[in-house]
Amino acid sequence: MITETTPTTRDCVSKGFLPTRRPALVLEKKQLDDGVFSLAVQDSYMATHARAGQFANLYLRDLSRMLPRPMGVASVHGDAVQFIFAVVGEGTQQLSGLQSGDHVDILGPLGKGFDIREGKHYLLAGGGLGVPPLIRAAQEIQSIAGAHTTAIFGYRRNHFADSIVAEYSERTLSIDESEGNVIDLLDRWESDATAAGESTDVEILSCGPNAMMKAVAQWAREHGIASQLSLEARMGCGYGTCVVCVTPTVDGLKKVCLDGPVFTAQQLGW
Amino acid sequence: MITETTPTTRDCVSKGFLPTRRPALVLEKKQLDDGVFSLAVQDSYMATHARAGQFANLYLRDLSRMLPRPMGVASVHGDAVQFIFAVVGEGTQQLSGLQSGDHVDILGPLGKGFDIREGKHYLLAGGGLGVPPLIRAAQEIQSIAGAHTTAIFGYRRNHFADSIVAEYSERTLSIDESEGNVIDLLDRWESDATAAGESTDVEILSCGPNAMMKAVAQWAREHGIASQLSLEARMGCGYGTCVVCVTPTVDGLKKVCLDGPVFTAQQLGW
Amino acid sequence: MVTEWKHSTVVAGVPWKNPVGTASGTFNLEACGRFFDVSEMGAISTKGVSPVPWDGNPTPRTVESPSGMVNAVGLQNPGVDHYLVDELPKLKALGALVVTNVAGHSDDDYAQVVEKLADSSADMLEINVSCPNVSHGGLSVGSDPLVLGHLIERLRPMTDKPMVVKLTPNVTDIVPIARAAVDAGADALSLINTLVGMSIDIETGKPFLGNVTGGVSGPAIKPIAVAMVWKTRQALPDIPIIGIGGIMSAEDALEHLYAGANAVEVGAAALVDPLAPLRIAHDLDILLDSRPQLAEKLRKGQTWR
Amino acid sequence: MVTEWKHSTVVAGVPWKNPVGTASGTFNLEACGRFFDVSEMGAISTKGVSPVPWDGNPTPRTVESPSGMVNAVGLQNPGVDHYLVDELPKLKALGALVVTNVAGHSDDDYAQVVEKLADSSADMLEINVSCPNVSHGGLSVGSDPLVLGHLIERLRPMTDKPMVVKLTPNVTDIVPIARAAVDAGADALSLINTLVGMSIDIETGKPFLGNVTGGVSGPAIKPIAVAMVWKTRQALPDIPIIGIGGIMSAEDALEHLYAGANAVEVGAAALVDPLAPLRIAHDLDILLDSRPQLAEKLRKGQTWR
Numbered sequence A, B: 001m002i003t004e005t006t007p008t009t010r011d012c013v014s015k016g017f018l019p020t021r022r023p024a025l026v027l028e029k030k031q032l033d034d035g036v037f038s039l040a041v042q043d044s045y046m047a048t049h050a051r052a053g054q055f056a057n058l059y060l061r062d063l064s065r066m067l068p069r070p071m072g073v074a075s076v077h078g079d080a081v082q083f084i085f086a087v088v089g090e091g092t093q094q095l096s097g098l099q100s101g102d103h104v105d106i107l108g109p110l111g112k113g114f115d116i117r118e119g120k121h122y123l124l125a126g127g128g129l130g131v132p133p134l135i136r137a138a139q140e141i142q143s144i145a146g147a148h149t150t151a152i153f154g155y156r157r158n159h160f161a162d163s164i165v166a167e168y169s170e171r172t173l174s175i176d177e178s179e180g181n182v183i184d185l186l187d188r189w190e191s192d193a194t195a196a197g198e199s200t201d202v203e204i205l206s207c208g209p210n211a212m213m214k215a216v217a218q219w220a221r222e223h224g225i226a227s228q229l230s231l232e233a234r235m236g237c238g239y240g241t242c243v244v245c246v247t248p249t250v251d252g253l254k255k256v257c258l259d260g261p262v263f264t265a266q267q268l269g270w
Numbered sequence C, D: 001m002v003t004e005w006k007h008s009t010v011v012a013g014v015p016w017k018n019p020v021g022t023a024s025g026t027f028n029l030e031a032c033g034r035f036f037d038v039s040e041m042g043a044i045s046t047k048g049v050s051p052v053p054w055d056g057n058p059t060p061r062t063v064e065s066p067s068g069m070v071n072a073v074g075l076q077n078p079g080v081d082h083y084l085v086d087e088l089p090k091l092k093a094l095g096a097l098v099v100t101n102v103a104g105h106s107d108d109d110y111a112q113v114v115e116k117l118a119d120s121s122a123d124m125l126e127i128n129v130s131c132p133n134v135s136h137g138g139l140s141v142g143s144d145p146l147v148l149g150h151l152i153e154r155l156r157p158m159t160d161k162p163m164v165v166k167l168t169p170n171v172t173d174i175v176p177i178a179r180a181a182v183d184a185g186a187d188a189l190s191l192i193n194t195l196v197g198m199s200i201d202i203e204t205g206k207p208f209l210g211n212v213t214g215g216v217s218g219p220a221i222k223p224i225a226v227a228m229v230w231k232t233r234q235a236l237p238d239i240p241i242i243g244i245g246g247i248m249s250a251e252d253a254l255e256h257l258y259a260g261a262n263a264v265e266v267g268a269a270a271l272v273d274p275l276a277p278l279r280i281a282h283d284l285d286i287l288l289d290s291r292p293q294l295a296e297k298l299r300k301g302q303t304w305r
C-alpha cells in the first residue's frame, strides 16, 4: 500500500497535526558495501525536523509484510533524507531494490534523538549498522557553534562509512573485527588525547549492538564520561501506541520508539 | 514471490514434466483503451505450445494476493506471448503497472483450447474481454490450410481489438453497446452471406460474458451451427487440482480450468 | 474544518458520529493524538486497564506474520487509577467518545475496575474477556459460557454505562458464548480479539516471542472475523455488534457492516498508519453515500440482514 | 536423476523419504502428476474420499483473502470405489507413498470408506474430521472429544493401516480433542485443517461463496497452525504429528518441525505453484544439512522439544 497523500492526511496536516505515513520519492539508491545500501528520499517534513538519533519507519510495497522497518536518519541535504541500511532479511532486501523514481512509504521523524549541546566535544561510538544515526549526529554537531566530534567506528569488515562521516567530523578512528573493537579505539583515543594534552571532557553518543553499547557505557562510566545510547528494539508501530518495544530503565519500562531510542546510561542503569 | 527458475524446476523439466510457475520477462506493455492493456512476455514454452482458447495464470508480486489471474493467450510472435486484459480489480491494476524489463510469474499454457480443423470457416463471436482468445484463434486458423475466419466482436465502447484481429481475420464485424450486440451482428452476417450466396456452413467459436455466450449458443442451435464456448470461472489453482472452478455439463460437473475453458454447446447443454 | 459526517451509527443506544472506532491496544492518546483530532472518530477504545499497573510480557512482544502480526504485549498498562486521572479526562476534554476496555486476571479484578469506572466520564465499557496473552482471565473467561455469564452478571449491576463484551475467536462456537454474555446483560458485543498464534526462529529453533505464543491480528484474520460477526448476527438478530478484525480500508469495514456489525473498530491498521482509523472513517462516509439502505439501518441502530 | 534424499522421517512407523507431503484436496494426480514425479514426495495425501460420489458445494467455491484463500469445495469427489480403481492404483504404480484422506457425513460413512480401504494399497489413512465445508460430519465430529473418540474407536479395529486423524483449528482447545483421538487409537495426528472464514461482496452486500462460509488456508494461517502444533506437541510428547498450515517455503516447514511436527504437508502453496511441494522438499533437504540435531530426531521418528 503506497498511500498517496489522502484528503484525510492533508486535512489533518492543515490543522497542525503531524504528517502520517506518506509516500516519499526515491532520489537515489547506492550500494556502499556488500549488502549495505544508501537510500535518499525526498521529504521536506523529515528533512526539516529530523534530529540526530531520530528514525523513520519505512514500509514495504509487499502488503504481506506490513510491519515497519525502522531506520535511523543518516544525513539531511535540502529536502533529501538519507538512510543507510544493511540487508538482513526479506524486508531490507526489498528496500535495496528501490530505484530512483520509485516511491517508498515513510513515517517520521520518530522518537527522541541525541541531546546535543553547544561547545561540547562528542565521541561518536558506533558499531556496524549503528553508525548511520552518528553520521547525522556529526552533521548536526558541525552546525552548532563550538561543538565538535570524533567518530569512533567499528566495522565488521569494510570501513564503508568513514568517507561519509569525514564530511562532518574532524577526526575518524575506525577499526574492523580483525583488528579489534570500539573499546580498543576508545582506549587509543584517550591515550592519544592525554599524550597530546588535549581535554578529555567529552560526552559519548553511541549506537550499535547492545553488547557493544553496554561496554561503551561501562568504559564511559569508568572514565567519568556521560554517555547517550541509541537502542534497537522490535517494533509494532514505531510511534508509541502499541507498547511492544519496551526496555527496562531505572524508571520502569519505557518505549524505545517514543521515549527513546536514545537513553542516557543513567536512565538505563548501565 | 517471483520464483526464479529453481533447480527443482530445471530437474523436472529435464525429465519431461511440464514447466511449473516461472518468471517471464515483460517485453512490452501497451495501453489499448481506457483500462485495457496489452502485455507481451517472453516464454518460449508458452509460445510453442499455447493453442487458441488456452490461457495462462499470471501471478502478482504482491504476496498478499496469491491466487492466479487467468488470462487467455491473445497472440504469439516468436517466443513472445501476448495477453490483453482489462483492469477490473487490484490484481489487474498491479499487472497494468508492469514495465518492459520487469518479470511476471506465469504458469501455462493451461486448459483445453478450441478444436480447430482444416478447411472450415469460423465465426469468432467475442464480447468485451472475451476477444483476446479469439484473436489467437484467428491467428491459428490463418495458418491452417483452407480455414478462414470472420470476427464478430461486441465492445462496450471503443473497438480496441479490431485493428489487431484484422491482421489475422479476413473480415471483422464489430459493434458497441450503443449500436447493438453480437447477436445483431450474427444476424447481419447471416443475411449478408445469404444475400451474397455465400456458404453458411460455419462453426462458431465464442468467448465473452455468460449471458452473451448463451445467446450465441442458442442462435447457433437455431441455425444448425455448431458452437464452442470458452467459459470464465473463479479459480483456485487454474491447473486442475483443487476442484474449485467447476461448471455443470451434460456429463456432470467439469473443471473449467482443465476440461475447459472451451466446451461445446452440446457439452454444456446450452 | 471539522468533518460533517453524513453517516452515523448507534451502538447500544450510544450515538457514534461515524461507524468507525479505534480498537483497544492500538490507540494511545500520547502517541495517536499527535496525528489527528480524536473527537473526529466514531469512538476511541482505549488500552485494557487493570486494577493495578501491569508490566506485561517479556520482549520481544511482536513478530510479523504473513499479512499480519503476532503480539504478546500482555496488557501492560498503568492501571485504572492512573487512567482515571490521565488518559480518560484528557480524551474527554478533547471531545472523544470513549470506550474503556477493561482487563482482569480474575472476576475480582474486573469488578474492581468496573467499580472505579462506574462514575467516570467513560461513555461505554468494553469488557475484554478475550486476551490470549495473559495466563489467567482473558481468554479463559471468554471461552466458557458459564464462567462468562457469571462474570457479566456480577459486573452488569455495578454501572449504568452501556457494557460491551469483547469476544475471542479462539472457540469452537462463538454463538453460545455470545448468547451467554447477552443473557447476562451485555448491551453489545465486540468481536474479534486476536487468534492464538506463534512464530519460531528457525536459526535457534526457539519461539520468537518472549511469551512463546501471542495473538494474530491484521488483514490475515479478516475472513475469520467476518465469519464470526456473520454467525453471531445470524444467531442474535438484535444485539449491537462492533466488528473488529483485519480492517485496513473502508471496503473491509463495509464487509463487517454487511456481515451484521453496527460499527467497527480498527486495530493493526492503526499501527502501520496512525491516520488509518480516521481515513477509513472518511472513506466509509463516501462509500455509504451509494448504499442508502445500509446507511439508513446504521443510523437507526439496525443492521444489515 | 532421482533425488538422493539426505534427510528422511518416520510417521507412525512409516518411513517417508523426506518430511514433505502434499496436503489433501490440493493434490490430484491427473493435474499434478504432469508437473513432477510423485514418487519423489515424502507422501501424497489425496482428496477426501466418501462412500459415494459427492457433488460438493455451489460455485463460486473460492475467494482470495489477504495472504490466503477461502475455499468451500465441499469435498466434491468421485467416491471410494472410483478411487480404488483409479487414483490409488495409479499413484502406487508410480511409486508414491499414499495417505488416503477419508471423508464422511456420518460415522457410518467413515466406516464404509475405511472398510473398503482396509485391504487396499494405501499406505496410511488420514481421517478428516475437520472439514468446515460440509454440514454434517467433518468439523462437527472433530470438535467434540467424545464424538471423535467414539468414531476412532469404531474405525481403529477395521484396518491394520496406520491411522492419522486430521484435526480442526476451529476449537477452543485442541489438546482434549487430540488426546481423545490418541486414546481411541490414532497412530498420528495431522493439523491443521482450514479455519472457518468468509468474504462479502461489497457491491451486492451478499456472501461471496456459494456456501456462504468456507475454510481459510495459506500463509495467513501459518502462525495459528504453528501454535496448534506446538501446543499439541507440548501436551502429547510422543504422538507423531504432521504439521499443516501456511507452508510456502522450506523455512515455513522448519517452523512446523521445530514446533514439534515429524513431517509436514503442503496445501495452498501447491495451488499457486504445482511444484511447490517438491521444491520445498528439496530446499528443506538442504536446510536440514545445517541442523543435524533436528535431522537426526526426524530420521529416528523423534521430535524437536
Ligand SMILES: Cc1cc2nc3c(=O)[nH]c(=O)nc-3n(C[C@H](O)[C@H](O)[C@H](O)COP(=O)(O)OP(=O)(O)OC[C@H]3O[C@@H](n4cnc5c(N)ncnc54)[C@H](O)[C@@H]3O)c2cc1C
Pocket (backbone or CB within 6 Å): A055, A067, A068, A069, A070, A071, A072, A073, A083, A084, A085, A086, A087, A088, A089, A090, A091, A092, A093, A129, A132, A133, A231, A232, A233, A234, A235, A261, C064
Ligand atoms: C530505532 C531503530 C533504528 C534502526 N536504524 C537502522 C539503520 O540505520 N540501518 C540499518 O541497517 N538498520 C537499522 N535498524 C534495524 C532495522 O530496522 C532492521 O535491520 C530491519 O527492520 C530488518 O528488516 P528485514 O525485513 O530485512 O528483516 P526481518 O528479520 O525479515 O524482519 C522481520 C521483522 O523484524 C523486524 N526487525 C528485524 N531486525 C530488526 C532489528 N535489528 N531491529 C528492529 N527490528 C528488527 C523488522 O522490522 C520486521 O518487522 C534500526 C532499528 C531500530 C529499532
Ligand SMILES: Cc1cc2nc3c(=O)[nH]c(=O)nc-3n(C[C@H](O)[C@H](O)[C@H](O)COP(=O)(O)OP(=O)(O)OC[C@H]3O[C@@H](n4cnc5c(N)ncnc54)[C@H](O)[C@@H]3O)c2cc1C
Pocket (backbone or CB within 6 Å): B055, B067, B068, B069, B070, B071, B072, B073, B084, B085, B086, B087, B088, B089, B090, B091, B092, B093, B129, B132, B133, B231, B232, B233, B234, B235, B261, D064
Ligand atoms: C480462462 C480465463 C481466461 C481469461 N482471460 C481474460 C483475458 O484474456 N482478458 C481479461 O481481461 N480477463 C480475462 N479473464 C478474467 C480475468 O482473469 C479477471 O479479470 C482477473 O482475474 C481479475 O483480477 P483482479 O485482481 O483485477 O480482480 P479481483 O476482483 O480483485 O480479483 C479477486 C479474485 O477473483 C478472481 N477473478 C476476478 N474476476 C474474475 C473473472 N472474471 N474470472 C475469473 N476470476 C476472476 C481473480 O483472479 C482473483 O483471484 C479470464 C478469466 C478466465 C477464467
Ligand SMILES: Cc1cc2nc3c(=O)[nH]c(=O)nc-3n(C[C@H](O)[C@H](O)[C@H](O)COP(=O)(O)O)c2cc1C
Pocket (backbone or CB within 6 Å): A236, A242, C023, C024, C025, C026, C047, C048, C071, C073, C075, C101, C128, C131, C166, C192, C193, C194, C216, C217, C218, C219, C221, C244, C245, C246, C247, C265, C266, C267, C268, C269
Ligand atoms: C498490539 C495490540 C494490543 C492489543 N491490546 C488489546 C487490549 O488491551 N484489549 C483488547 O481488548 N484488545 C487488544 N488488542 C486486540 C485488538 O483490539 C483487536 O481486537 C485485534 O487486533 C483484531 O483487530 P485488527 O485485526 O484490526 O488488529 C490488541 C491488539 C494489538 C495488535
Ligand SMILES: Cc1cc2nc3c(=O)[nH]c(=O)nc-3n(C[C@H](O)[C@H](O)[C@H](O)COP(=O)(O)O)c2cc1C
Pocket (backbone or CB within 6 Å): B236, B242, D023, D024, D025, D026, D047, D048, D071, D073, D075, D101, D128, D131, D166, D192, D193, D194, D216, D217, D218, D219, D221, D244, D245, D246, D247, D265, D266, D267, D268, D269
Ligand atoms: C481447495 C482445498 C481443498 C481441500 N480439501 C481437503 C480435503 O478434501 N480433505 C482434507 O482433510 N483437507 C482438505 N483441505 C485442507 C488442506 O489439506 C490443509 O489442511 C489446509 O489447506 C491448510 O494448509 P495450507 O495452509 O498449506 O493450505 C483442502 C484445502 C484446500 C485449499
Ligand code: FES
Pocket (backbone or CB within 6 Å): A234, A235, A236, A237, A238, A239, A240, A241, A242, A243, A244, A245, A246, A255, A256, A257, A258
Ligand atoms: S513500537 Fe509501538 S510503542 Fe514502540
Ligand code: FES
Pocket (backbone or CB within 6 Å): B234, B235, B236, B237, B238, B239, B240, B241, B242, B243, B244, B245, B246, B255, B256, B257, B258
Ligand atoms: S481452478 Fe483448481 S481445479 Fe480448476
